[in-house]
Amino acid sequence: MKLANHVYGQWVEGAGEGIALTDPVTGEVLVSVSSEGVDVARALEFARRTGGPALRASTYEARAAMLGAIAEVLTAKRAEYFDIALRNSGSTEADAAFDIDGAIFTLKSYVRAGKSLGGARHLKEGARVALAKTDVFQGQHFLMPLTGVAVFINAFNFPAWGLWEKAAPALLAGVPVFIKPATPTAWLTQRMVEDVVKAGILPQGALSIVCGSARDLLDHVGECDVVSFTGSADTAARMRTHPQVVANSVRINIEADSVNSAILGPDAQPGSAEFDLAVKEIVREMTIKAGQKCTAIRRILAPSGVSRALADAVAGKLAGCKVGNPRSEGVRVGPLVSRAQQAAAFEGLAKLREECETVFGGDPDFEPVDACASMSAFVQPTLLYCDKGLAARHVHDVEVFGPVATIVQYADTADAIAIARRGRGSLVASVYSGDTAFLGELVPAIADLHGRVMVVDAAVGANHTGHGNVMPTCLHGGPGRAGGGEELGGLRALAMYHRRCVVQGGPALLEALSRDAADAALLGN
Template sequence: MKLDNFVCGQWRAGQGEGVALVDPMDGETLVRVGTDGIDCAAALEHARSVGGTALRALTHAQRAQRLAAIAEVLGAHRDAYFDISLRNSGATPADAGFDVDGAIFTLKTYARLGRSLGDTRGLVDGAVVPLSKEGNFVARHFLTPQKGAAIFINAFNFPAWGLWEKAAPALLAGMPVVLKPATPTAWLAQRMVADVVAAGILPEGALSILCGSARDLLDHVNESDVVSFTGSADTARHIRSHARVLAGSVRVNIEADSVNAAVLGPDAVSASAEFELAVKEVVREMTIKAGQKCTAIRRVFVPEAQTAALEAALVERLGRITVGDPRQEGVRMGPLVNRAQQAAALAGIERLKAECVVVFGGDPDFAPEGVDPARAAFVQPTVLRCEHPARARVVHEVEVFGPVVTIVPYADEAALGRMLRLGQGSLVASVYSSDGVFVHALVDEVGDLHGRMMLVDATVGAAHTGHGNVMPTCLHGGPGRAGGGEELGGLRALGLYLRRHVVQGSPERLASLASACADAALLAA
């Protein structure tokens, strides 16, 4: 079976054989995708002129209602999405829920937030600015949706959530979406789009999908478009430097590589609540989706005196994790998405060994439960320890996109801050400590290089949302090597798709314009 693309209001097959999407448990071909012969220029223009025009005619409340309807449709097909996640991504039920249920929750959140904007179409930003002594000539700032397309080039690890966490604010802002999901796991995104299209929820042109190569898509972007990319820093640089992006000063939002960290404070000694919470979270981040999360923990900083205790705790817990075919009872961790990712992860482990020793796992020949290792794409959960932290560089530069963490002992708080900053910008760091002086100093030292910091002590042990969980009401993104972009954060996410401009004129004329707008202060509420 070959999956169609949905462009210009029609389902269209790409020419040729296409690219195979495989089952990572046995390498068998499931479906094929391809975009050869698809007119990307026409697809973008249809989205802009047809989809965008129709979306902007709706109020914020009407757009929010459509997001709620999408969530209902996705919920009705949840079992089918879990099946595709299992077959195409090797996802356990917990993995599939993280992706699929996360997408539905995000849509519901933006539907609720969107209703708060009411029956308005634009936003007014700030108070009236007087420009004449008589008061008969004034100015006011407005935010209006860009009249282009929101182009999403997404990563393979979250085909469901990655689509809807971007699409929800874009559609609510009034911009049509053109989705290019990562090819290896495009099946789930394509099925979701197909279900939404079949339900007739969105205006024609508001949602399109290209399954396969992006081909010449970026050759046709213009000054009104937005490009949002999640993936490698190398591809991000290519997108940012594309001739059409530069010529049109096209807005680009990037989420790229991130060597995220967990930090045990000096007070997080063995058997303390904070120590146990850290161990639990590190194991969870290693095993959920087999560590294939942009927010997963890659470095674990621990006081030198607690290194052995942390190693022993992680080894004991990971030794109880059954890795194998998620169809088998008791399996807690599945494969990587394909053998190319497996090879990249194993190569990354070898690079880390230049500065580290293996504490647990790391066996390229280990045998997962219920599969043929020669055909499957598994990587054993692996813990390494950095041998000479003061001189290390590779552990702060190499992100192994799989179930791999490196323990980095630190001698004092100065050394900790210096090493955290060697990550050059991360999506998230979590800190496990009840020492307020330590925590406050660390946030002050490294907060500028992290999009999110999660502070965990015994008082929030049962309440915190998780190191790797991205909440739709909180910022997602990070500076430096993490891409420098921002997503989510509640209604703040609409800002990517809106353009601020100032209008000057009579008080009466500007009051008339503002009467159809919501207050932009709500975006930061």
């Protein structure tokens, strides 16, 4: 079966045999995708001219209701999506829930947030500015929805959440969405789009999808479009310098590589609540989705006197994790999504081993449960140990996108700060400490290079939302090598899909324009 593309208000099957999507456990070919023959320029223009005006004719509140209807459709089809995630991504039940339920939760969050904007169609920012000696001439800043299209080029690891965490704020803003999902796991994204289109929730042109090669997609983006990309830093660099993107100053949002850190404070000694919480979260981050998360823990910073005990504790927990076919009882860790990703993980792991010792994993004779090692895409969870600190190179530069993490010992707070910053920009760092002096020095010193800093102590305990769990009400993104982008953060995400302008004129005009506007201060919610 070949998955169809949804463009210019119709389903179009790409030409040729297409690219095969496979089961990463068995190697079975499931479906194929092709974008050959799709007129991308026409598809984008249809979205701009048909989908955009229809969306913007509605209010924020009405568009929030559309998101609610989408969430209901996805909830009703949840079991089918779990089956696709199992077959195409090798997802365990927990992995699938992380992606699919996370998508539904995010949509519902934007339903609630969107209602607060009421019957408005644009946003008013701040008070009027006097521009003359009397009130006859004034200025008012507005945020107006973009009249272009939101182009999403997504990663393979979150085919459900990766779509809807981007689409929810774009659609709420009144901007049509064009999705180019990562090819290896495009099936789930395509099925969700198909179900939403069939339900007739959105106007024609508001939701488009092309599966397979992106081909000449960026050749047709314009000055009112937004391009949002999740993937490698190398691909991101090419996108930023694409001639059409540069010529039209296209707004671009990037989420790229990230060597995220978990940091144990000096008080997180074995037996302490902070130590135990760190061990639990490290193991969870290494095993959920087989470590295939942009936010997963890659470096574990620990005081030199505690680092070996931490390594033993984490290794002990990993030894109890069953790795293999997600269809088998008790399996906690599934495969990577493809043999290509497996090969990339092995390549990165070999680099890390040049300056690290292996604490757990790395068994050349490793055999997954109920799966053939030579046909499948498994990587055994692997814990490494590095005593070189800042002198190491690969540990701070190489992100192995799989169940691999490295413990790095540090000497003091200044050393921990320097090592954390050596990642050159990360999506998230989590800190396990109740030491206020340590936290007061560390957190401000690393904050400018991290999109999110999560601090867990005994009082927080198990109530934290998770190192790698992106909450729709909080910022997702990171500076430097993490891409410099920003997503989510509640209604803050709508700023990406609006353009600020100031209208100068008489008070009657400004009053008329303001009647249809919600307060932009609500974007801080």
